Amino acid sequence: MEMDPVLRVTNLTKVFDGVRAVDGISFEVSKGEIVGVLGPNGAGKTTTIAMILGLLTPTAGTIQVLGMSMPRDRQRILARVNFSSPYVAMPYNLTVLENLFVFAHLYEVDTPIQKIRELLELFNLSGLAHQLTGRLSSGEATRLGLVKALLNDPEILFLDEPTASLDPDAAEHVRETLLHIQRERGTTLVYTSHNMQEVERLSHRIIFLHRGRIIAEGPPREVLQRFRQETLEQLFLEVARTR
Amino acid sequence: MSARRIAGLLLRHLYLYRRSLTRMLEVAYWPVMDLLVWGFVSLYIAQVQAKLPVIIGFFLGAMIFWDIFYRAQQAIAISFLEDVWARNLINLFITPLSIGEFLTATMILGILKVLVTSLLLVVLALSLYHFNLFLLGLSLIPLVANLILTGWWVGILTTGLILRFGQGAESLAWALAFLLQPFSAVFYPLSVLPPSIRLVGWYLPTTHVFEGMRQVIAGGGLSLKHLAWATGLNALYLLAAMGIFQWAMAVARRLGLLLRVEG
Numbered sequence: 001m002e003m004d005p006v007l008r009v010t011n012l013t014k015v016f017d018g019v020r021a022v023d024g025i026s027f028e029v030s031k032g033e034i035v036g037v038l039g040p041n042g043a044g045k046t047t048t049i050a051m052i053l054g055l056l057t058p059t060a061g062t063i064q065v066l067g068m069s070m071p072r073d074r075q076r077i078l079a080r081v082n083f084s085s086p087y088v089a090m091p092y093n094l095t096v097l098e099n100l101f102v103f104a105h106l107y108e109v110d111t112p113i114q115k116i117r118e119l120l121e122l123f124n125l126s127g128l129a130h131q132l133t134g135r136l137s138s139g140e141a142t143r144l145g146l147v148k149a150l151l152n153d154p155e156i157l158f159l160d161e162p163t164a165s166l167d168p169d170a171a172e173h174v175r176e177t178l179l180h181i182q183r184e185r186g187t188t189l190v191y192t193s194h195n196m197q198e199v200e201r202l203s204h205r206i207i208f209l210h211r212g213r214i215i216a217e218g219p220p221r222e223v224l225q226r227f228r229q230e231t232l233e234q235l236f237l238e239v240a241r242t243r
Numbered sequence: 244m245s246a247r248r249i250a251g252l253l254l255r256h257l258y259l260y261r262r263s264l265t266r267m268l269e270v271a272y273w274p275v276m277d278l279l280v281w282g283f284v285s286l287y288i289a290q291v292q293a294k295l296p297v298i299i300g301f302f303l304g305a306m307i308f309w310d311i312f313y314r315a316q317q318a319i320a321i322s323f324l325e326d327v328w329a330r331n332l333i334n335l336f337i338t339p340l341s342i343g344e345f346l347t348a349t350m351i352l353g354i355l356k357v358l359v360t361s362l363l364l365v366v367l368a369l370s371l372y373h374f375n376l377f378l379l380g381l382s383l384i385p386l387v388a389n390l391i392l393t394g395w396w397v398g399i400l401t402t403g404l405i406l407r408f409g410q411g412a413e414s415l416a417w418a419l420a421f422l423l424q425p426f427s428a429v430f431y432p433l434s435v436l437p438p439s440i441r442l443v444g445w446y447l448p449t450t451h452v453f454e455g456m457r458q459v460i461a462g463g464g465l466s467l468k469h470l471a472w473a474t475g476l477n478a479l480y481l482l483a484a485m486g487i488f489q490w491a492m493a494v495a496r497r498l499g500l501l502l503r504v505e506g
Contacts, residue, residue, distance in 0.1 A: 016499065050502060053337045057496045071496075079339040089330040091255065098258045105251025106338040148334070 005064075006031045006156055006188050007052070012061035014047050014212075021047045023212035024061070029156075034182060034189045036199040036220075038232070039209035040240040045192045048209070049158050052190075053083055066155060079107065084149035085160035086142040092134025096125065096144055099133055100151065107152035119147040122177060138165040146174065150181065157181075159191035163198060171195075175202060196232035206232070210239055244347070248340050252348035256322050257355075274310045274360050278303070278367055300460040303374045305429050307364045308390055308456055312449060313420050314360045315394020318353030319346070320401040320416035327410060336501055342492060346485070350395050357391060379456070382465040389452050389470070392477040396484040397423070403484070403491035406500065428453050448476040 007029040014022040022044040029035050037045050050056040052063055054074045063070040065077045090099045097116065104112035120126045123143040128136065136144060142165050149157060162178065163171035175198065181187055193199050199206060200220045208216040208223065216223045220232060229235040260270070326332050335345070368374040376383065401419050405412045426440060427449035433441055444450040451473035455466050495501050 046502075047499075050499070055333065055336060055496065055501050056499050057493070075339040075341055078337055083333075083337050085333075088333045090334060091259070091325070091329040091331050093262065093329070094255070094258050098254075102251050102255040102258070103334070103338065105254060106248050106335070106340055108245060108247050108339075 004031045005029065006066055007190070008062075008064040009048070009052070010062045010064075012048065012051060012063065013059045014044075014051060014056065015059045020212050022051070022058075025209070025212070025214050026061075027207055027214065027217060029188055029190060031155075031188055032182065032186045034202055034204050035191075036203035036206045037190060037192045037209065038196075038199060038206055038236065040236070042211075043209040044212040045209055046160065047212075049083070049160065049190070049192070053081070053158065054078065079152065080154060081156040081158065082107075082149040082152055082154035083158040083160070084142075084145040084162065086138065086145065086162075086165045087160065088145065089141070090133050090144065090148065093132065095130050095132055096120070096136070097129040099144070100148060103148050104151050109151055112151075115151060116147070119150055122150075123147050124173070139167060139170050142166060143170070143174065146177075153185065154187060156188040156190065159189065161193050161195075162191055163193070163195060171198075178202075196236055200232050208235075208239065215239065244341070244343055245339075248338070248344045249348045249351070252335075252340065252345065253351055256325070256349075256352050259325065270314070270356055270359050271363055274314075274364055275367060278306060278364050278371075299372060300374060301457055302430065303368050303372060304376065304379075304456050304460055305453060307361060307368065307376060308386070308453065309424070309429050310364060311357050311361050311387055312390040312394045312397075314356045315350075315353040315391045316398040316401070316420050317394075317416070318356045319349040319395065319398025320405070320419075322349045322352055323402040323405065324413055324416055327405070327413070332501060342489065346399060346488070349398070353394055353398065354391065357387075357394075361387075379459050382455075382459045385465070385470055385474075386452050386455055386459075389448055389473040389477055392474075392481060393448050393452070394420075396477065396481040399481075399484040399488050403488035406488070406495050407491040409500065409503065423447055423449055426450070432457065445472075446476065448473040448480070451476070 005028040010026045011024050012022055012026070013020065013024050025048065037048065039045050047056065051058050052065065052070065054071050054077070057071065066080055068077050070077055094102070100116045101112060104116060109115050117126070120129060123146060125140065125143055125147065128140060133141070133144065142162070146162065163174055166174060178189060179202065182189055203220055205218060206216070206220050206223055207214055216226065224230065224232065224235060227235050227238070229238065326335060365376045368376060379386070397420055401415050404415055426436070426444045427447050428436065428444055429449070433444050433450055433454055436444055451469040455469040455473070458464070458466050458469070
């Protein structure tokens with residue numbers, strides 16, 4: 001794995017009505033790394049990712065993505081990264097193929113039809129190409145979100161609970177596919193999840209957020225040793241209940 | 244500015260219209276209903292006051308012109324709301340789509356809707372009431388262009404306000420255009436309005452378009468004064484509306500409204 005930082009966040013702060021949702025955090029992510037961002041609800045995970053994606057303007061601090069500055073180079077950055085969340089829908093009244101065709105245009109994909117077909121096959125959605133998006137099950141919609149997120153071959157893929165609405169079999173398939181993509185293309189994955197076993201298994205490194213601050217950072221094993229816990233689940237519960 | 248991204252966003256809306264009978268009806272049904280009602284009212288007035296046949300032209304022309312403005316405005320405001328309702332805004336704003344491309348796509352959609360609606364109305368007005376809008380000749384082009392420009396800035400302003408104040412402000416998508424109607428001298432001349440309100444009307448580009456249209460129908464030719472006022476005001480208000488939209492987007496990014504506007 002190369003160690004060039006593709007993402008560098010420095011003293012990032014976001015204040016909403018006097019409340020510090022993100023409180024001066026700094027971290028780096030290297031090319032090809034899989035980084036799990038953990039923390040209880042309200043820890044600042046979504047706010048941090050929203051700032052990195054340019055959906056939110058930071059109160060203070062800097063964000064460097066692929067050597068460019070967000071928000072100054074917003075368009076150039078967004079052409080090379082992507083995001084998927086089961087909580088963000090695609091237009092329900094368009095078919096799967098239509099939705100993907102629209103986003104392929106927005107990302108200026110060179111051979112959209114071929115790319116869409118490849119990705120639909122990868123996520124076992126080929127048979128649903130002409131289905132209305134609103135008629136997909138939540139698991140199928142989550143996989144469609146992932147297909148959308150891979151249309152532009154992102155160098156960094158941000159994922160918000162990528163397996164949240166999937167049954168164990170589909171979740172395993174998605175994990176395997178993401179790992180395969182990361183290995184094949186060197187894609188950097190930054191993701192949030194409440195599935196601690198999944199985080200422990202997938203992540204090279206975790207960033208544990210609590211009340212807007214980083215309270216632990218490093219490979220999962222090292223973090224567990226530091227906090228004298230057996231599993232990330234135990235660590236999560238300890239942080240959520242006692243701090 | 245990327246033509247492909249603009250085409251992509253345009254496709255997103257055209258797909259929707261292709262499949263949705265309700266949305267197709269919105270392009271055809273309401274304008275046709277308006278035309279029928281106003282057309283028959285005009286016929287009635289012409290029968291009882293045979294000396295004023297030109298009123299038919301005033302009413303039908305005004306009705307068709309109002310619809311051109313309204314469809315151009317709706318294309319922008321409703322397109323934005325479609326993405327709010329579909330919870331698709333985040334997906335859109337994490338693509339490289341710029342604000343300019345976003346607005347351009349919806350403005351082109353407005354032109355397409357105006358073309359369909361106005362063609363339908365012109366054909367119906369000709370066949371039902373023998374009113375030929377094309378008799379306005381070349382005068383039609385700058386007047387219609389100005390109506391589309393007004394539709395754009397009202398649409399952009401509406402969208403900016405919805406972005407800033409959330410879904411609670413979505414009724415503005417329908418209401419804001421009608422706020423202009425009483426002051427725009429759509430179905431009556433500006434001189435009918437009381438002097439203080441007349442001043443408000445004078446600073447609306449729509450007033451000059453409708454005054455200009457009546458002058459052309461009455462055989463007075465295209466008034467360059469009204470055309471210049473309409474174009475100048477439209478240019479000014481379009482720039483202001485774009486500024487307000489940029490401001491609304493900056494506030495939305497500062498307050499996290501893009502994450503919340505979808506409710």
